[in-house]
Amino acid sequence: MKDSLLHLSTFLKNPKEVGAVAPSSKFLTKEVISSIEFKSLNTIVELGPGTGTFTRAILEKAEPDTRVLCFEVNKKFCRYLSNNIKDRRLTVVNSGAERLGIVLQKFKIKNVGCIVSGLPFFNFSDKKKRKILNEARDSLNKQGRFILFQYTNGLSDMLKSCFAKVNRKFVPVNVPPSFVYICEK
Numbered sequence: 001m002k003d004s005l006l007h008l009s010t011f012l013k014n015p016k017e018v019g020a021v022a023p024s025s026k027f028l029t030k031e032v033i034s035s036i037e038f039k040s041l042n043t044i045v046e047l048g049p050g051t052g053t054f055t056r057a058i059l060e061k062a063e064p065d066t067r068v069l070c071f072e073v074n075k076k077f078c079r080y081l082s083n084n085i086k087d088r089r090l091t092v093v094n095s096g097a098e099r100l101g102i103v104l105q106k107f108k109i110k111n112v113g114c115i116v117s118g119l120p121f122f123n124f125s126d127k128k129k130r131k132i133l134n135e136a137r138d139s140l141n142k143q144g145r146f147i148l149f150q151y152t153n154g155l156s157d158m159l160k161s162c163f164a165k166v167n168r169k170f171v172p173v174n175v176p177p178s179f180v181y182i183c184e185k
């Protein structure tokens with residue numbers, strides 16, 4: 001099944017969890033990917049990969065020995081990613097982003113240099129938002145970056161309370177137009 005069809009049908013079944021009718025546009029993907037400093041990253045974590053729009057772009061640019069660990073709650077998306085992206089650097093974990101720290105421990109990964117998120121934070125409770133942001137911050141190394149996109153500016157205050165540095169870029173060509181945040185601790 002084509003990415004956009006699977007994305008739409010899964011959205012219709014779980015609108016809150018999927019959070020968008022279509023995968024991110026190439027413009028938004030380009031903006032997110034351009035914020036990753038790929039050089040010498042041991043591990044890149046992706047939260048909420050869906051059908052893999054960011055995943056493919058990450059793997060295209062990642063170094064040959066960089067591990068890419070994707071956290072996805074939806075089983076169908078997990079199966080789709082594993083069946084359609086054949087890359088030995090990729091591991092798809094069927095788990096919520098809330099369990100980031102525990103799962104990294106299981107993989108014996110102490111910390112990571114980059115976390116990219118496609119999560120629909122706007123549909124999450126404040127408690128869940130805070131939990132995931134704390135997990136992301138605590139999983140980053142000193143120079144690490146947490147990169148996410150949002151359709152509104154609503155998460156801005158929470159991001160600023162959690163991270164020492166928060167930069168924002170606007171991407172008008174996406175449905176809907178989006179903000180990309182680059183957070184450092």
Ligand SMILES: C[S@@+](CC[C@H](N)C(=O)[O-])C[C@H]1O[C@@H](n2cnc3c(N)ncnc32)[C@H](O)[C@@H]1O
Pocket residue numbers: 017018019020022023024047048049050051052053054071072073074077095096097098117118119120
């Ligand atoms: C808006 S879609 C983004 C998909 C893709 N990254 C993109 O940009 O096109 C959000 C994705 O987050 C996943 N998701 C929702 N809650 C999650 C959670 N707590 N942990 C991990 N993934 C989650 C959904 O299943 C969906 O695949």
